[in-house]
Amino acid sequence: MSVTLCDKCAGLCCRYLALPIEKPTAKGDFDDIRWYLAHEGISVFVEDSDWYINVASRCKYLNRDNLCDIYEQRPRICRGYKDENCDFHGGDYGYELYFSSIEELDEYLENKGKKKKK
Ligand code: SF4
Numbered sequence: 001m002s003v004t005l006c007d008k009c010a011g012l013c014c015r016y017l018a019l020p021i022e023k024p025t026a027k028g029d030f031d032d033i034r035w036y037l038a039h040e041g042i043s044v045f046v047e048d049s050d051w052y053i054n055v056a057s058r059c060k061y062l063n064r065d066n067l068c069d070i071y072e073q074r075p076r077i078c079r080g081y082k083d084e085n086c087d088f089h090g091g092d093y094g095y096e097l098y099f100s101s102i103e104e105l106d107e108y109l110e111n112k113g114k115k116k117k118k
Helices: 027-037 101-115
Strands: 015-019 041-046 050-056 098-099
Touching: 015 027, 027 041, 027 101
Parallel strands: none
Antiparallel strands: 015 050, 041 050, 041 098
């Protein structure tokens, strides 16, 4: 019997949702992101130059065995997940930027400011 990736599923993709946000350009835009990051379970990342807010939130339909209780009726975003883009492949998501706190964003902005001054 062959083992597939799904046999090792830990339901990783069912524990968060990521939504696109406007790319920040002005000081006020970055301050809005600081506000997002002040909240528990929120991170912001950049992938392929697009900005996203990530909300850590376990799906209500992920059962104790890491299986979907509404598999046949799961939303299309869930149906779009394939082996190739499975989160189980681990760690490296290819983010260009990742912020999990106000401090990380402030440090990024500070370094960005230093680069501009040179
Ligand atoms: S609906 Fe099912 S597949 Fe979609 S996130 Fe919830 S548990 Fe996962």
